[in-house]
Amino acid sequence: MAWDFSTEPEFEAQLEWMRGFVREEIMPVETLRLTHPQLREFIKPLQEQVKERGLWAAHLPPELGGMGFGQVRLGLMHEILGQSPYGPVVFGNNAPDSGNAELLAAGMEMTGRHDIRERWLEPLLQGTMRSGFSMTEPHTAGSDPRLLKTLAVKDGDEWVINGRKWYTTNGSVADILIVMAVTNPDVHPYQGSSMFVVPVSTPGVTIVRDVGAMDDPEVTFGRFGNHAEITYQDVRVPADHLIGPEGSGFLLAQTRLGPGRIHHCMRWLGQSQRAFDMMCERALSRYTHGSYLAEKQTIQNWIADSRAEMHAARLMTLHAAWKMDQVGASASRDEIAMIKFYGASVLHNVIDRAIQTYGSLGYSADMPLEAMYRAARAARIYDGPDEVHRQTVARHALKNYEASEIPSDHIPTRAAAAREKFAGMLEFLEAEKV
Ligand SMILES: Cc1cc2nc3c(=O)[nH]c(=O)nc-3n(C[C@H](O)[C@H](O)[C@H](O)COP(=O)(O)OP(=O)(O)OC[C@H]3O[C@@H](n4cnc5c(N)ncnc54)[C@H](O)[C@@H]3O)c2cc1C
Numbered sequence: 001m002a003w004d005f006s007t008e009p010e011f012e013a014q015l016e017w018m019r020g021f022v023r024e025e026i027m028p029v030e031t032l033r034l035t036h037p038q039l040r041e042f043i044k045p046l047q048e049q050v051k052e053r054g055l056w057a058a059h060l061p062p063e064l065g066g067m068g069f070g071q072v073r074l075g076l077m078h079e080i081l082g083q084s085p086y087g088p089v090v091f092g093n094n095a096p097d098s099g100n101a102e103l104l105a106a107g108m109e110m111t112g113r114h115d116i117r118e119r120w121l122e123p124l125l126q127g128t129m130r131s132g133f134s135m136t137e138p139h140t141a142g143s144d145p146r147l148l149k150t151l152a153v154k155d156g157d158e159w160v161i162n163g164r165k166w167y168t169t170n171g172s173v174a175d176i177l178i179v180m181a182v183t184n185p186d187v188h189p190y191q192g193s194s195m196f197v198v199p200v201s202t203p204g205v206t207i208v209r210d211v212g213a214m215d216d217p218e219v220t221f222g223r224f225g226n227h228a229e230i231t232y233q234d235v236r237v238p239a240d241h242l243i244g245p246e247g248s249g250f251l252l253a254q255t256r257l258g259p260g261r262i263h264h265c266m267r268w269l270g271q272s273q274r275a276f277d278m279m280c281e282r283a284l285s286r287y288t289h290g291s292y293l294a295e296k297q298t299i300q301n302w303i304a305d306s307r308a309e310m311h312a313a314r315l316m317t318l319h320a321a322w323k324m325d326q327v328g329a330s331a332s333r334d335e336i337a338m339i340k341f342y343g344a345s346v347l348h349n350v351i352d353r354a355i356q357t358y359g360s361l362g363y364s365a366d367m368p369l370e371a372m373y374r375a376a377r378a379a380r381i382y383d384g385p386d387e388v389h390r391q392t393v394a395r396h397a398l399k400n401y402e403a404s405e406i407p408s409d410h411i412p413t414r415a416a417a418a419r420e421k422f423a424g425m426l427e428f429l430e431a432e433k434v
Contacts, residue, residue, distance in 0.1 A: 082267025171228025258329030
């Protein structure tokens with residue numbers, strides 16, 4: 001029987017290197033407030049070091065220029081990278097480019113079209129091209145993509161796309177957009193939607209604005225990490241810009257979102273651990289009402305609860321990653337859904353407790369906690385709102401049960417049944433006066 005929580009020594013050595021590298025080389029860059037072009041230059045030597053260690057773009061299989069790590073190792077890696085918002089970009093696996101590269105790879109596998117690799121996949125991997133994932137629309141519920149309205153109609157050798165999207169992360173700095181559109185409104189949306197590569201320079205693509213949001217309310221247009229609102233008006237793309245076969249949009253979305261959620265959850269654990277470290281340090285340092293915060297039971301409860309919740313989320317996430325490696329994303333849907341909502345709440349709670357422990361300093365921008373808190377709030381919404389994932393888990397769990405007018409565990413009913421079943425034995429006990 002194999003039931004093992006250990007990491008093989010060679011990979012543990014890589015993880016140890018990553019921990020030091022993120023702490024010593026990446027985290028200090030956070031405080032410099034570089035513009036995105038400055039940041040790109042700044043991190044080039046760091047990216048070179050990552051490539052030399054064989055850790056670049058580890059989410060893709062070796063034949064596509066990645067390392068083919070599998071989800072468990074990737075998860076362990078993301079836990080470390082997630083401690084800093086710059087970690088993923090230094091390691092060549094930042095969202096949404098990494099997920100989009102996975103999508104393109106899946107499309108390539110489905111169709112055997114190897115031109116995709118040279119045109120879009122390689123440049124994304126090299127970091128010479130940037131991308132956005134354009135699915136959510138302002139006027140339809142993103143939590144139910146069966147309602148999507150953006151339409152793509154075939155016209156000769158071209159597709160003509162019309163629609164409005166928003167929250168396309170990095171849309172205003174992207175070179176290409178991956179757009180989900182309805183290609184056949186007459187069949188079920190699961191078979192009637194497709195994904196396209198749309199170069200931003202295509203006539204009819206308008207980046208209307210970057211949406212001011214909790215992570216950046218006073219948004220400056222064209223900043224890396226912004227969320228763009230985009231209109232597609234009679235946008236014409238050649239037929240070979242369709243990713244995968246026509247109608248495979250939902251299938252592709254699943255391919256992208258399953259592993260993506262594991263990586264998100266592990267990055268959230270990295271963030272939670274960072275908040276936890278800050279909380280513990282402050283608890284040992286701040287003196288009030290006759291003792292250090294660390295000696296007060298409320299603070300101790302926060303520390304203990306945070307540790308337990310982070311441990312639970314970590315085991316759940318690594319188990320989901322392991323299951324994905326064993327049986328694939330589709331058979332791991334419940335596990336992935338559970339970590340999505342559980343992980344998001346742990347992230348939120350740990351950062352919230354850390355802020356409280358720091359008081360006014362925690363609320364101030366002199367500590368990273370307030371920005372972490374704002375970013376954490378979004379985790380309950382993106383990748384599908386938590387409520388939808390809870391619904392999936394509950395619906396699947398309920399399939400194992402049947403309605404019963406009298407509860408199966410109703411004691412009087414069970415006692416009557418037991419008396420009938422063991423009548424002989426009961427008579428014997430009575431006769432023998434035992
Ligand atoms: C920071 C951030 C980055 C994002 N990046 C991208 C991106 O790059 N590309 C992209 O396409 N999209 C992106 N999104 C959009 C995201 O995917 C959607 O916001 C999400 O799918 C929810 O859709 P919605 O906002 O339309 O909410 P709605 O669908 O309107 O849902 C609103 C609320 O209704 C409730 N609800 C919904 N369904 C149920 C249910 N079944 N049961 C109970 N309650 C329910 C939930 O509380 C939910 O929050 C991003 C969002 C955020 C916040």
